[in-house]
Amino acid sequence: MTLYEMKQELSSGKTIFDLQLKVSYYARVSTEKEEQINSLENQITFFENYIKTNKNWEFICGYIDEGITGTSSLKRENFMKMIEDGKQKKFDLLITKEVSRFSRDTVDSLFYTRKLLEYNVCVYFLSDNIITASNDGELRLTIMSSMAQDEVRKISERTKFGFKRAVEKGTVLGTNNIWGYRKEKGKLVIDETEALLVRKIFYIYATNGKIGLKKLSTELANQGYYNHNGNPIHQNTLKKIIQNPKYKGYYTGGLSTVVDYRTKKRNFYDKNKWKIYKDYEKVPPIVSEDLWEKANKKLLTRSKSANMYQKHQTKYSLSGKIYCEKHKCSFIRKIRHYKNKPNIVYWYCGNFHKTGKKNCIPAYFKERDIYNILINNFKKYNNIYKNEICNDLMDLYTSFFSINKNTEYKAKLQNQLCILKNKKDKLLDLALDGFLSKEDLVLKNTSIENEIFTINKKLNKIEIYKSDIKKQNEYLNTLKENIYNELEISYANLEDYIDELLDKIIVKEKVDNTQNKSRIEFNIILV
Numbered sequence: 001m002t003l004y005e006m007k008q009e010l011s012s013g014k015t016i017f018d019l020q021l022k023v024s025y026y027a028r029v030s031t032e033k034e035e036q037i038n039s040l041e042n043q044i045t046f047f048e049n050y051i052k053t054n055k056n057w058e059f060i061c062g063y064i065d066e067g068i069t070g071t072s073s074l075k076r077e078n079f080m081k082m083i084e085d086g087k088q089k090k091f092d093l094l095i096t097k098e099v100s101r102f103s104r105d106t107v108d109s110l111f112y113t114r115k116l117l118e119y120n121v122c123v124y125f126l127s128d129n130i131i132t133a134s135n136d137g138e139l140r141l142t143i144m145s146s147m148a149q150d151e152v153r154k155i156s157e158r159t160k161f162g163f164k165r166a167v168e169k170g171t172v173l174g175t176n177n178i179w180g181y182r183k184e185k186g187k188l189v190i191d192e193t194e195a196l197l198v199r200k201i202f203y204i205y206a207t208n209g210k211i212g213l214k215k216l217s218t219e220l221a222n223q224g225y226y227n228h229n230g231n232p233i234h235q236n237t238l239k240k241i242i243q244n245p246k247y248k249g250y251y252t253g254g255l256s257t258v259v260d261y262r263t264k265k266r267n268f269y270d271k272n273k274w275k276i277y278k279d280y281e282k283v284p285p286i287v288s289e290d291l292w293e294k295a296n297k298k299l300l301t302r303s304k305s306a307n308m309y310q311k312h313q314t315k316y317s318l319s320g321k322i323y324c325e326k327h328k329c330s331f332i333r334k335i336r337h338y339k340n341k342p343n344i345v346y347w348y349c350g351n352f353h354k355t356g357k358k359n360c361i362p363a364y365f366k367e368r369d370i371y372n373i374l375i376n377n378f379k380k381y382n383n384i385y386k387n388e389i390c391n392d393l394m395d396l397y398t399s400f401f402s403i404n405k406n407t408e409y410k411a412k413l414q415n416q417l418c419i420l421k422n423k424k425d426k427l428l429d430l431a432l433d434g435f436l437s438k439e440d441l442v443l444k445n446t447s448i449e450n451e452i453f454t455i456n457k458k459l460n461k462i463e464i465y466k467s468d469i470k471k472q473n474e475y476l477n478t479l480k481e482n483i484y485n486e487l488e489i490s491y492a493n494l495e496d497y498i499d500e501l502l503d504k505i506i507v508k509e510k511v512d513n514t515q516n517k518s519r520i521e522f523n524i525i526l527v
Helices: 003-011 034-052 077-087 106-118 137-169 192-207 213-222 235-243 289-304 307-313 350-355 367-400 403-432 438-467 469-486 494-501
Strands: 021-028 057-065 093-096 122-125 181-184 187-190 250-253 256-260 265-268 275-278 322-324 329-336 344-349 364-366 502-512 517-526
Touching: 021 034, 021 077, 034 057, 034 093, 057 077, 077 106, 106 122, 192 213, 192 235, 192 289, 213 235, 235 289, 329 350, 344 350, 344 367, 364 367, 367 469, 367 494, 367 517, 403 438, 494 502
Parallel strands: 021 057, 021 093, 093 122, 322 502
Antiparallel strands: 181 187, 250 275, 256 265, 322 329, 329 344, 344 364, 502 517
8 A cells, every 4th residue: 555545544444454455564672681582572563463463564574683772774684675675565554662662863753654554564553653654754753853862862861970080089981901909899999910911011020121012912821821812911001000190099080972872983091181190099000100100101102203103093993903913013904985875884904905806715804794794703891881881870879869968968958957947946035035127027027938938849759768768779780781781782882892802803814625715704802
């Protein structure tokens, strides 16, 4: 059925359930936790029964995305497949639970519903009771999409507030992958096994004037020191260790912030804007300040001559990290431009880029492909990362609801109330003794009454607050889920993970002797 025919039928008084339609559905949950997966299974069962029990409808298929945020549609593979199938006229009507399941971005919601309307496909949002083929469908969709988008903004602001408060309190956030430490309850605890290596790194580098980072990596390997994957410690990792103020017992926070809640684009601050101070209690030192300063002074001196080279090498997150095993050279990033389709980013073997001779299988590959592989590799680290930071933030938020704090605050208010009542009694005595005029009595009495009223309001709020424990717990559970979703790894924040976790990628040519074929193999080495 065409969209025009559908609108005509609806205008004549028929409902969407009276029309002969091919029907599909779209379902999504934003995390991969067990309870959310159960929710997804319930959605699938509901939609299929909902469609199949209508005699006028023909069930086609369903489109499902698991563990993916709704902030951007581009990350949702099955969502995009659904749009393409709509273009191929595989269904007339698409059912989804609510606008926020479709997209939390207003522009996305309108763009894709209009696209589907162009393809003669109507979207029915069940919870919001919006049918895009109806006369007021787009107006109501715009309102609901804006509300969903604003909720994403609020979640982002709450999470940023939590991070800010955590930094203000000196809570150590981040992952457990910092050499020489393990993190416990917002504090760092020295791991003596790894701390020995950290001390050796600082000592060798600071005291040996002829050794650089590359030679230091080789020297450590010769002494039997390797990274967690059994490979020599990369010079970039060594540099980050030497530059990290935590090793001299300094708390370091506020290094970056998310500047766009939709794209998750992150802004990294200059060092002079970091929150950094000595705190041996939460960040016990592994090396002395003198040794740390000496190592960093040498690092700065040696880096000056290589500044321009270093800027070029770190222009992109993968720059200097992808190596061709056959030609012993790095890969180079290039963009292919097309007239009728989006540009595509490729990484070329340096030898192939220089000579034009394609004499190795991994001569080039798409950046998108390596990003997909990296996301899968980072998943195991991502779960630890999310749980650690989420728990730290929840500890912080939960402290806001502390009964002890409310009790102390209540006692303070009650004390203020007693003082004001005593003042009020004394005013009357002063007036009776002739020390205070009637007009002054009225003015001062009114002022005290206003203060008493304000304090009583605060006391009432505390009582209401304490009585609604269930609502507090529901709020905290919702907040925890929202923080968890906000920390979900995606293409938008993948480059942050690359900077923190990726040491290098060795690109190999893998020969399959059984089929006499060769293929690309990526050996991903993490720090």
